[in-house]
Amino acid sequence: MSAPKRVGQHTLQFANPPVIVATASVVGPKEGEGPLGDTFDMVIDDSYFGEETWEKAERKMLEEAVKMVIAKAQLKPQDIDFLLAGDLLNQTISANYAARSLGIPFLGLYGACSTMYEGMALAAMLIDGGFAHHVVAACSSHYDTAERQYRFPTEQGIQRPPTAQWTVTGAGAVLMAPVGNGPRITHATIGRVLDVGIKDPNDMGSAMAPAAVDTIVRHFQDTGRGPIDYDLIITGDLGRVGHEIATKLLGEKKYDVSKNYSDCGILIYDHERQDTHAGGSGCACSAVVFAGHLMGKLNEGRYKRILGVGTGALLSTTATQQGESIPGIGHGVVIEG
Amino acid sequence: MSAPKRVGQHTLQFANPPVIVATASVVGPKEGEGPLGDTFDMVIDDSYFGEETWEKAERKMLEEAVKMVIAKAQLKPQDIDFLLAGDLLNQTISANYAARSLGIPFLGLYGACSTMYEGMALAAMLIDGGFAHHVVAACSSHYDTAERQYRFPTEQGIQRPPTAQWTVTGAGAVLMAPVGNGPRITHATIGRVLDVGIKDPNDMGSAMAPAAVDTIVRHFQDTGRGPIDYDLIITGDLGRVGHEIATKLLGEKKYDVSKNYSDCGILIYDHERQDTHAGGSGCACSAVVFAGHLMGKLNEGRYKRILGVGTGALLSTTATQQGESIPGIGHGVVIEG
Numbered sequence: 001m002s003a004p005k006r007v008g009q010h011t012l013q014f015a016n017p018p019v020i021v022a023t024a025s026v027v028g029p030k031e032g033e034g035p036l037g038d039t040f041d042m043v044i045d046d047s048y049f050g051e052e053t054w055e056k057a058e059r060k061m062l063e064e065a066v067k068m069v070i071a072k073a074q075l076k077p078q079d080i081d082f083l084l085a086g087d088l089l090n091q092t093i094s095a096n097y098a099a100r101s102l103g104i105p106f107l108g109l110y111g112a113c114s115t116m117y118e119g120m121a122l123a124a125m126l127i128d129g130g131f132a133h134h135v136v137a138a139c140s141s142h143y144d145t146a147e148r149q150y151r152f153p154t155e156q157g158i159q160r161p162p163t164a165q166w167t168v169t170g171a172g173a174v175l176m177a178p179v180g181n182g183p184r185i186t187h188a189t190i191g192r193v194l195d196v197g198i199k200d201p202n203d204m205g206s207a208m209a210p211a212a213v214d215t216i217v218r219h220f221q222d223t224g225r226g227p228i229d230y231d232l233i234i235t236g237d238l239g240r241v242g243h244e245i246a247t248k249l250l251g252e253k254k255y256d257v258s259k260n261y262s263d264c265g266i267l268i269y270d271h272e273r274q275d276t277h278a279g280g281s282g283c284a285c286s287a288v289v290f291a292g293h294l295m296g297k298l299n300e301g302r303y304k305r306i307l308g309v310g311t312g313a314l315l316s317t318t319a320t321q322q323g324e325s326i327p328g329i330g331h332g333v334v335i336e337g
Numbered sequence: 338m339s340a341p342k343r344v345g346q347h348t349l350q351f352a353n354p355p356v357i358v359a360t361a362s363v364v365g366p367k368e369g370e371g372p373l374g375d376t377f378d379m380v381i382d383d384s385y386f387g388e389e390t391w392e393k394a395e396r397k398m399l400e401e402a403v404k405m406v407i408a409k410a411q412l413k414p415q416d417i418d419f420l421l422a423g424d425l426l427n428q429t430i431s432a433n434y435a436a437r438s439l440g441i442p443f444l445g446l447y448g449a450c451s452t453m454y455e456g457m458a459l460a461a462m463l464i465d466g467g468f469a470h471h472v473v474a475a476c477s478s479h480y481d482t483a484e485r486q487y488r489f490p491t492e493q494g495i496q497r498p499p500t501a502q503w504t505v506t507g508a509g510a511v512l513m514a515p516v517g518n519g520p521r522i523t524h525a526t527i528g529r530v531l532d533v534g535i536k537d538p539n540d541m542g543s544a545m546a547p548a549a550v551d552t553i554v555r556h557f558q559d560t561g562r563g564p565i566d567y568d569l570i571i572t573g574d575l576g577r578v579g580h581e582i583a584t585k586l587l588g589e590k591k592y593d594v595s596k597n598y599s600d601c602g603i604l605i606y607d608h609e610r611q612d613t614h615a616g617g618s619g620c621a622c623s624a625v626v627f628a629g630h631l632m633g634k635l636n637e638g639r640y641k642r643i644l645g646v647g648t649g650a651l652l653s654t655t656a657t658q659q660g661e662s663i664p665g666i667g668h669g670v671v672i673e674g
Contacts, residue, residue: 005467010418010442012468053659081347082527090427091653092447096530100664105347105527107455108666110429110447118444122459129466130342131349149655190419190442193433316428318486322390327437329445 005128008222010189017184018127018176020335021134023291024068026061028143028169031280031288034269039292040170041068047144047169055089058142058171062087062098065171065291066138073134073175080104080175081132084119086111087140087283088167089149094140104136113208113237114191115139116172116287117310117331121188123176124333133177140171141282150315151201163203165239165265165281166274172287183298187334189219193314195327201320204313204328205242205265205278211328212238212311213249219307219332220255227257231303234294235330236286236311237265239279264289286310298337305336342465345559347526354521355464355513357672358471360628361406363398365480365506368617368625371606376629377507378405384481384506392426395479395508399424399435402508402628403475410471410512417441417512418469421456423448424477424620425504426486431477441473450545450574451528452476453509453624454647454668458525460513461670470514477508478619487652488538500540502576502602502618503611509624520635524671526556530651532664538657541650541665542579542602542615548665549575549648550586556644556669557592564594568640571631572667573623573648574602576616601626623647635674642673 007013025040032043042064049057062085070077083102085095086109099106111118119137126132144154146167152158176185194214198207212235220226227233227250238246243263250257264286265279290308297303309332320326344350362377369380379401386394399422407414420439422432423446436443448455456474463469481491483504489495513522531551535544549572557563564570564587575583580600587594601623602616627645634640646669657663 015467055655055659086447089653090655091449091651093651093653093656095447096651096653096664096666097656097661099666100530100532103529106530106666107459107527108447110423110432110445112428122444125463125466125468129462129468130352131462131466190444192440193437193443195437314428314430314433316426316430316433318392318427319430319434322392324434327433329433329436329443 010218011222012188014124014128014186016128016178017186018124018178019180019184020174020182021177021180022069022072022175023295024065024072024173025288025291026065026171027288031168031170031268034274036268036293039296040288054142054144058140058145059094059097061171062094062138062140063101065173066102066136069136069173069175075134077102077104080134080136082107082126082135084109084122085138086115088146112312112314113281113283114310114312114329114331115283117308117333120174120333121190121331124185124188127176127178135176136173138173139283139287141167141284142169143167146282160277161202162277163241164277165204165279166276167282168268168280168285170284170288172284172291183335183337185333186336189215189332191215191329191331193327193329195325197325199325201315204281205239206245207313207326208311208328209238209242209245212309212330213246215309215330215332217253227255227260230260230305230307232306233257233261234306235263235309237281238263238311239265241278298335301337303337308333347555348559349525351461351465351523353465353515354523355461355515356517356521357511357519358514358517359406359409359512360632361402361409361510362625362628363402363508364625368505368507368605373605373630376633377625391479391481395477395482396431396434398508399431399475399477400438402510403439403473406473406510406512412471414439414441417471417473419444419463419472421446421459422475423452425483449649449651450618450620451647451649451666451668452620454645454670457511457670458527458668461522461525464513464515472513473510475510476620476624478504478621479506480504483619497614498539499614500578501614502541502616503613504619505605505617505622507621507625509621509628520672520674522670523673526552526669528552528666528668530664530666532662534662536662538652541618542576543582544650544663545648545665546575546579546582549646549667550583552646552667552669554590564592564597567597567642567644569643570594570598571643572600572646574618575600575648576602578615635672638674640674645670
C-alpha cells in the first residue's frame with residue numbers, strides 16, 4: 001500500500017502545492033548592516049526594540065513579523081486558521097506569548113533552528129490536506145537571549161572560538177494558502193535526529209551537518225533527483241564550518257554540490273567585517289533569509305526551484321551537563337518559483 | 338469558500354477518521370499505586386528507571402512507550418512515517434533524544450501538558466490528509482525533572498500549597514493509521530492561548546481552565562453539539578481546582594457538564610491517600626490516562642464518544658521572573674469507540 005502523496009520512502013509530494021502568499025521579516029541592527037540588509041522588511045534600531053528585556057524584544061519581533069505577513073496578504077488575524085510557531089527559548093516563550101496576543105489557534109513547535117522549515121512543511125500538509133485556508137508559520141531568535149540561555153550572558157564578554165556562530169536577532173513569518181500568487185511548496189522531506197558526538201556548544205555546524213546531509217540524500221533518493229535539478233540547495237545555519245563538512249559528506253555520496261550549495265548562516269553576515277566567526281545561526285537565520293532574500297529571488301524568477309533544509313542543533317544545557325552530545329536535525333522543503 | 342474538512346469556524350472534521358491502532362503507557366511507582374494502576378502497560382520500580390539521572394529516566398520511559406506501541410501494532414520503527422513528540426523539559430530533550438535512538442522522521446512539538454492532544458490532532462491531519470500510513474504521537478513528564486526545572490528541587494522538601502498539582506511520572510504513546518481496528522478520531526478543535534493573569538506556578542488549574550473552556554465552547558458552537566452528545570468530556574490536567582472553575586465557566590455559557598465531565602488529573606491519583614493535593618499534571622497525565630484507562634473503556638464499548646481536551650500551562654521561569662503571568666492552551670479531540 002502506498003499513500004497518495006508520498007514519493008520514495010520519506011518524501012511528501014503535494015498534490016496541490018500550497019502557495020506562499022506572503023513573507024515578512026524583522027531583524028536586528030547587525031543583520032540590517034549585513035549583506036542582505038536591504039531584503040528585510042523591518043530593521044529595528046536597537047536590540048531591546050523598546051522593551052525592558054531582550055526576551056520581550058524577541059517576542060515583539062515575532063508578533064510584528066506575524067502581523068506584517070497577515071497585513072501583506074490583506075487579511076486579518078481572524079482569517080488565519082493556524083499559527084505554527086516556535087523559538088529557541090525554554091518553553092518557546094516567544095511563540096507562546098505572541099500566540100496569546102494574536103489569538104490565532106496555535107500549534108507550538110520545537111525544532112531548534114529548524115523550526116521555520118518544520119513549520120513550513122507542516123503548514124503545507126495542513127493546506128494540501130484540506131484542513132486550512134490560511135496558515136502562518138513563524139519563528140524567532142535573538143542573539144542576547146540565546147547566548148545567556150545556552151552559553152554565557154553577553155555582558156560577560158567571553159571570547160568566542162572560530163567555530164562559534166552568531167545567533168541571528170530577528171523573526172520571520174510565512175503565510176501559505178491553497179491558491180494565490182507566489183512560489184509553491186512541492187515536496188517536503190522530514191528530518192531524523194542524528195548525533196555524531198559533538199559536545200561543544202560553540203561548534204554547532206559540525207553537530208548539524210550530518211543531519212542535513214541525511215535529509216538531502218534521502219530527498220535525492222526518494223525523488224530520483226540530484227543537485228543539478230535545483231537552482232539552489234540551501235541549508236539553514238550550518239555556517240562555514242558546517243557547510244564545508246556537508247559539501248564533503250555529500251561528495252562522498254557522489255553528489256557534487258560545489259556549484260549550487262549555500263547556507264543562510266554564510267549569506268546573512270559579512271564575517272570578516274562583522275566578527276561573526278563561522279556565520280549566523282538561530283531560528284531566525286533560515287527564516288529571515290527565506291522571507292527576505294530567497295523569496296525575492298523566487299519572485300524575480302532568478303531561482304525556479306530550490307531545496308531548502310532548515311537545520312537545528314538540539315542543544316540543551318541540562319543534557320550537556322549530564323554528559324550528552326548535541327544531536328542535529330534537518331527538515332527539507334522544495335519551493336518552486 | 339469552505340474547506341472540505343472543517344465544520345464551523347475552528348473545528349476539523351476528518352473525512353476518513355484515523356484509527357488509533359494501539360496505545361502504550363509507562364508510569365512511575367506512585368502512578369502505579371493510584372486508582373488507575375491496573376490500566377497501565379508498565380509500572381517502573383523506582384523513578385530513576387536504572388539511569389543516573391531523572392532526565393535520562395524520563396527519556397527512557399518515552400523510548401519504551403514508543404517501542405511498545407510499535408510492537409503492539411506488530412510493526413517496526415522503520416514502518417513509522419512520523420514521530421510527533423514533546424515534553425516539558427527545556428528544549429524538549431526527552432523527545433529529541435528518544436527520536437535520536439528511534440531513528441524515525443521527527444516533528445518536535447511544544448504544547449506543555451497539552452502535547453499529547455496536539456500530537457494526536459496533528460497525527461490525525463497527517464493521516465487523513467494522505468501523508469502517512471503510521472504516525473506515533475507521544476510525550477512524557479517526570480515529577481522530579483519538572484519540579485527542579487519549574488519550581489524547587491524535590492530534595493529541598495518545600496511545602497506545597499493545596500492548589501499545587503503533582504506532575505505525573507510517565508510516558509504515553511498513540512499509534513494511528515488510516516485503517517485498522519480501534520477507536521477513531523473524528524474531530525479536532527485546536528486551542529488558542531488564553532491568559533487570565535495567574536502568576537502562581539502552584540496554581541496551574543486556574544491558569545488553564547479558561548483555555549480549556551474556550552476550546553470546548555468553540556467545539557460545541559462549531560459542531561452544534563452539547564455535553565449530552567458525549568459519554569465523557571475529559572480535560573487533561575486541570576485537577577480539582579481547575580475542574581471546578583471549568584464546570585462553573587461552562588455553566589455560565591449554559592453548558593451543564595455536571596454529569597459527564599471529568600479530568601485526568603483527578604482520576605490518576607487518590608488525592609487523600611497519595612498527598613497529591615489538587616491532582617495530577619504534566620504531559621504524561623492526559624497521555625497515560627488516555628493510553629490506559631480511556632482506551633480501555635473505548636475498546637470495551639463503555640464509552641462510545643468522548644471529547645478529550647489536553648490542557649497546557651505555558652509556564653516559564655524566565656517569563657515569570659520578568660513579571661509575566663501564565664498563559665494556558667487546550668487542544669480538543671473527539672474519539673469514537
